[in-house]
Amino acid sequence: MLLYLSLGDLSMAIISCPGCGKKVSDKAAVCGECGFMLGAHDVESLARKAQNQRAIKVSKLVSQQMLAILLFIAGIAGTFYDWAQLDGWQFMPQVSMVVTVFSFVWYLVARARIYILKRQR
Ligand SMILES: [Zn+2]
Incomplete structure (x- = not known):
């Protein structure tokens, strides 16, 4: 998990969130501004998305x-x-x-x- 996150940071690109148009990392599972679900759809990332959304x-x-x-x-x-x-x-x-x-x-x-x-x- 930690390794994934640090690798993610190294290859991070900035995209516009489809939900709110704010700049977000393309590695972010969920937009920090509006909670729009971004990114991949495998089981692990879905669980992470749910966790992130709960934290938000x-x-x-x-x-x-x-x-x-x-x-x-x-x-x-x-x-x-x-x-x-x-x-x-x-x-x-x-x-x-x-x-x-x-x-x-x-x-x-x-x-x-x-x-x-x-x-x-
Ligand atoms: Zn957004």
Whole structure:
């Protein structure tokens, strides 16, 4: 596996991804930008592709999780902030509560999806 990767790097060529048009290595199994499946189709590379795609999905979900946490904190802060002192922002406590609930659910969904993806390995 390591040997394959280092050989791959030596003979690496840059191509445009058919999925998103970004520059990717022609040895990459999966486009790092959009997840488009590139390259060979033997059993080993298919397994590697699946693994790569899972790793990409997990890292996307981890950043979603972080976003959800930030949004949740913002929602809590917004819920308890004294918006009454500002003109035209009376609706903000309600908006903040919706944001808080939404981000909490979002966090749980992302958390569950990471758990499921990691169990498949
Ligand atoms: Zn792409």
